[in-house]
Amino acid sequence: MANLIDFLQHQNLVWHGTDNAPLSQRSVEKQSTGYETLDTCLEGGFPIPGIVDIQCQVGIGEVALLLPFIREQSRLCVMINPPANVNAHALLHQNIVTELVWVLSISDPTEALWAAEQCLKSGVCSSVLLWHQELQIHQVKRLILSAQTGQSLCCLLRCNPAQGGSLPVSLSMQLSPRGEGLDIKVTKLKGGWAKPKITLTWPQLWPQLILRDESEQSGQVLPFVRSISR
């Protein structure tokens, strides 16, 4: 039995409770996400320092989910390899100080990780948003250490939930879109218990982005016929 536990521990498959964890790991500060329902679910908010793994497809409001948190920070927010051009006007209209946003576009995935590490540990960044698909356990561990040095939050945005959920992150969430909002399933929360799925509705997530009324949905859209490309 002890052998088996040792083996599983070695594979990082055993989750220790926080009660007998070392003090340094227990004292994780939580910062509000800006959404009441999510805060309750996460027992206070995003862990700082920490790594938050967000699995979702692009375009369902995943950045909007992080914006209230970013808005509260006075240090930099670095976006590494965002899937498209960051729109300064959008951020401005959501009361984000655009001067605090740096965008990095790096083609080499290893260099992107290096940059994330530098930003996290520099102490001048409050958060790093990293769009990265393939992450190894040791890479995440390095990011954790950097985040601890710089007291920062690293958000991994990935869209291939196929990869095993065994990355040593502080918080892992799966987002799935619905007509009226966003389903959030917390698959891992360091020091917390399993949580039921919660839903953030669009009025909560993006107050302006509300269906005005049903009659406006009747627009006629004639999409391009998808060309058969070879």
Next chain:
Amino acid sequence: MLWLYLHFPQLQLDGLLAQDALMPPTIIVSSKKHVVVQLNDAARQLGINIGMGLGTAAAMNTSLSVYEFKERNEQQRIQELAQCLYLDTAEIHISAPNGLLLKVSNMLPLHPNLAHYWKVIQTRLMSQQVYYHFGLGYSPLAAQLLAQAAFDKIDEDKATLSAEVGKLPIGSLAFSERRKQQLQRVGVKTVQSLLDIPLVELGKRFDTELVHYVGRLQGKLHHPVEFYQPPQIFQRDITLLFELENLSYLTKPLYKLLQQLEEFLKSRDKLTHEIALTLVQRDTEAIVLKVGSSQGEYRAQKWQDLCHLVLERTQLSAPLQAITLRVDKFCEPSNHNDDLFSEPIGTMSRADLLSVLRAKLGEGAIHGIQTMPDARPEYATNHCEPRLQCSKPSVTEKSAPLLRPNFLLAQIQPLHNKVMLLQGPERISTGWWDGHEIERDYFIAQDEQFRRLWIFKDRQQRWFIHGIFS
């Protein structure tokens, strides 16, 4: 008027010695006559002398390293030395090709005595690791003659000095062979015997050139000197002892250059934003690397770290022979107005982070964003220099916030999928003045995967995707 002359007989060799004190027998050979012009002690012990032909010298030992004499190299070095001594002496004349003439008398009031002044100069020269001879004199020429004759004593007594100059043979004067013979034929063997002849008599027998020379030697006639002005740029070269193929071996020689830069900047209380490294490769074009530091820096260690990152992503195409470090723009140290109360985390500043990222990833990989007053969405966001200081969150006039997607596609894409319109239309019709006219009706739509898209219909009723509500 007291003058000090410093004579540097082996500047190029000193440059090599500074890199490695335990050098094998080394000679430097002039490229025109192929004779030895400089040599180290190890070579001297083999029996090689200055003026010996290259062939004879090479026959003495098989493991002799031979370098070509480079005049430019020496000229540059003498400039550097002048620059270094300028910190202690205001009036320096560069006496080509390898001497420095320092006007001592004007500097003496700052020192208790001459010995103290000389000690300061000596310490300064020690740091430069050069071999030199020196001489004092009451005319520039007298000082020069003594220095070149390796007088090497500090004595300001006028009589002693003139006696010493008098002892020099006539051959040590800078005359043509014909003139020397002329003088020797009339029995003038030493400088003293030349000085004994009155100038008027000299003028009768010889030409005015000689009279001028003697007059200058005695300090009776004016000796033209042009005083050195330190340049406003920093440039240093190192010729590597071995050709390097691996850039990681560059660390040590580079650090030496950076330390000199640190000295240079520190003594002027300046910082620099950018240094340029030139890597001279064998038979190939040199690589010029720019290393930047966003907030300005002088410390050698910091520059070393940044250079390391830049060198990491540099590929040599041929073995490396020499490096040059050049800085031509300087800036004033800025006074930080950091917040006294908020506790900083770590030791880095935004500028440090930016410099490190830029050094490793290149200039283009990192940018900030700013809004532009343009209604066309593709022109409304501009890439800009990442901000190092953040102005206070500006209180924007309370206009109704517009609804804009967080991400804009780099290329507008035709809409292929079936979507449901949620909001709109918002017509943007503008840009007639610069040729990028648009007339679009923007909508927010939701596709079948529940993604929120920013789509528009153009004048021809075609539908495109422009942004994503991430």
